[in-house]
Amino acid sequence: MQITTDLPGALPPGLPDPATAAQLEALALDLRAAGLPLLRSRGELESLAADGFVYSPVLQPLLCGLRAQIGVRVTSAAEVLQVAAACGRHRVSLTVRGAATGNYGQCIPLAGGLLLETSGLNRLREVDASSGVFTAEPGIVLAELDRQLLSHGREQRLLPSTVRTASLGGYVAGGSGGIGSLRWGFLRDPGHLLGVEMVTVEPEPRLLQLDARAARPLNHAYGTNGIFTALTMASAPAVAWRQWVLEFEDWSAALAAAQQLAASALELKALCLLEAAVAARLPWPQGCPAASGAAHRVLLLAAPDATPALESWVLELGGRLSWSAPQGQSRGIPLRELTWNHTTLHVRSQEPGWTYLQLLLPQPEAPALEALRQRWGEDLLWHLEAVRSQGRQRFACLPLVRWRGASALQELIDQARDLGCLLFNPHVISVEDGGLGVVDADQVEAKRAYDPAGLMNPGKLRGWI
Ligand SMILES: Cc1cc2nc3c(=O)[nH]c(=O)nc-3n(C[C@H](O)[C@H](O)[C@H](O)COP(=O)(O)OP(=O)(O)OC[C@H]3O[C@@H](n4cnc5c(N)ncnc54)[C@H](O)[C@@H]3O)c2cc1C
Incomplete structure (x- = not known):
């Protein structure tokens, strides 16, 4: 389905209401009981409420001042499951944040809710010695990932110019290509993302292992249809560029x-x-x-x-x-x-x-x-x-x-x-408008399967709206 890609003059329709005080308290109670560190002060939440959208004078007036109502830091897939369960139970929307270097306000919540901060979920889990295929957690900073891959004689095929700050999960969910695209094309090209471990958002969330085919709809979906807890990707032999x-x-x-x-x-x-x-x-x-x-x-x-x-x-x-x-x-x-x-x-x-x-x-x-x-x-x-x-x-x-x-x-x-x-218009809010303007039915279907209540990053997937 072709959709318009005109410059937005307003936030998308159909956004959920922000969480009520009662919902937030119930959510905070659950998260505290799970021993998770909460971010609740105005200063903390404000400091997490900006990304590269400031480069767009169209997005600036729309997104400035929008922020989460509560934040939480996670360091393991088990903790992500706890957060997803609490959001699912209390029907609070959830937006994942990597390093917030996206250009379209990708990790800026449009309707408040919870911000899931992933910088502590940052281990390189495995590098296959024969193929160079690696599995890493989403919060790892790309430069650090490259540094660790180098000791295996490997490097990432693709990097954004924000390699020193951006996270792997944010790059796959929000980026598209960059340094290396001359040789390796774009992140959504088959052969880069070989699988993901992910968490669904529902009262009883699931930890799923998806192969390359099943992971495709989550690639460049702005975290609207599942939370990555690990990504398996192809690499290239390291070169002294x-x-x-x-x-x-x-x-x-x-x-x-x-x-x-x-x-x-x-x-x-x-x-x-x-x-x-x-x-x-x-x-x-x-x-x-x-x-x-x-x-x-x-x-x-x-x-x-x-x-x-x-x-x-x-x-x-x-x-x-x-x-x-x-x-x-x-x-x-x-x-x-x-x-x-x-x-x-x-x-x-x-x-x-x-x-x-x-x-x-x-x-x-x-x-x-x-x-x-x-x-x-x-x-x-x-x-x-x-x-x-x-x-x-x-x-x-x-x-x-x-x-x-x-x-x-x-x-x-x-x-x-x-x-x-x-x-590839950088002055728009949704996944589709920033791409070819076309709804990807597989992305919407994945959202139905993994985020049935539509809690993840509301307003960013036009096909769902
Ligand atoms: C100066 C500058 C240069 C840039 N150059 C490039 C470039 O060369 N190539 C390029 O592609 N981009 C580029 N970008 C955009 C951006 O830096 C990259 O896409 C970057 O990789 C995003 O990573 P991040 O960790 O900052 O993600 P964030 O901005 O934090 O998040 C991006 C999206 O990913 C989602 N997300 C994050 N973690 C997860 C997770 N664990 N599970 C599910 N969803 C998740 C978020 O919800 C959000 O929707 C540039 C931006 C700037 C400001």
């Missing part, structure tokens, strides 16, 4: 170089193209020359064996080498924190009047980029990321957009769609 910054005076040469590099046999983990005006607004690693504002920059994470080819090829491609250093050995900001939505973060920290969009560019890319540039001029700045989409090398784009109001943003979205771009 090297960071590269290449410069190009000419935009067409930079775009052509990005296309050729992404399609080459070089082993790359990331390729990001920033137009000069974006590069000039970013902080750079220590030792890397600041961007002059005249040159466009291509950022790469490349395997060590790419070095000789890159050094000679860059000149042929019409560019020059600006800087290179092994990842993890340079000082200051790592290069990966200038990619994906970190670009928006840095620019907004200096100039909060910017926001952004997310889209997959049509091929060839240049005509759409040119048509949009002609209409929007300096109000639209290009930031491209090489990705593999459905097996094909493509460019995702997170352009910076100067905020000129909701109707200008809607006009830009409409024009981009008319030009063949696939929009």
Whole structure:
């Protein structure tokens, strides 16, 4: 079923009422009896009530001030079962929180209720020595997970640029791709998530083990249809990635170089193209020359064996080498924190009047980029990321957009769609609107099976509403 993806002017309809004082007291009594630490003070609950939605001037007025009525910290699947049972019994809504770096208010409860804080559920349980398949708990921070995987000679295939803060559970339930998407596509592509351990939300909750097929509807469902307590995922052999910054005076040469590099046999983990005006607004690693504002920059994470080819090829491609250093050995900001939505973060920290969009560019890319540039001029700045989409090398784009109001943003979205771009709108609230705008019947069916009273993260799954 196709649904509208217009910018929201209000919270979704049909939200449950917040819990009453009596419901909250009964819930708190149960949780205390189970020995769980509660978060009840205004300060504690406020500090848990923000994520990357602040990058969207559309979502800001809708989500600011929304918060849970009670919070609880868990450290084991057994504790999650206790919380799910208490919410199920007292019919209090439940929203799971990883590290709250999502961009759409994914872990912001729209109707109060309980916030389940998972940072203590954070063990790497197992790594299979022969396949590299690992099982880890959802609250583990991705950088810590990578650090532990490294001792097994492995690394995660995909990472968000928030790798230093984001959790595994939040990434799978709320993220989509990022560093590694150039080679490994997106998190929902079959083959990444191989199984989950999860808890249902009902008066007598179940702890279930789902295989890859059964886990699929919970992948990128914003925690609306089950609580992960462990995730089993494929990994990749660890590589000592090297960071590269290449410069190009000419935009067409930079775009052509990005296309050729992404399609080459070089082993790359990331390729990001920033137009000069974006590069000039970013902080750079220590030792890397600041961007002059005249040159466009291509950022790469490349395997060590790419070095000789890159050094000679860059000149042929019409560019020059600006800087290179092994990842993890340079000082200051790592290069990966200038990619994906970190670009928006840095620019907004200096100039909060910017926001952004997310889209997959049509091929060839240049005509759409040119048509949009002609209409929007300096109000639209290009930031491209090489990705593999459905097996094909493509460019995702997170352009910076100067905020000129909701109707200008809607006009830009409409024009981009008319030009063949696939929009992943970051100014919306529901799972479907942030994706292809289509209800996934399997996600709704999983909610019916695992959250029959509709208590999980209410308002976020349009298909349920
Ligand atoms: C600067 C910046 C850069 C970013 N770059 C990227 C990027 O490169 N790629 C990308 O995909 N995203 C990116 N994001 C978005 C976000 O950082 C990632 O998706 C991140 O992995 C989310 O993890 P988290 O722990 O913060 O999740 P949270 O924001 O805490 O939660 C996200 C969703 O997951 C649900 N959830 C959390 N834990 C569980 C659980 N145990 N069971 C069920 N549901 C759960 C929550 O309820 C929520 O709906 C970026 C965001 C920012 C602000």
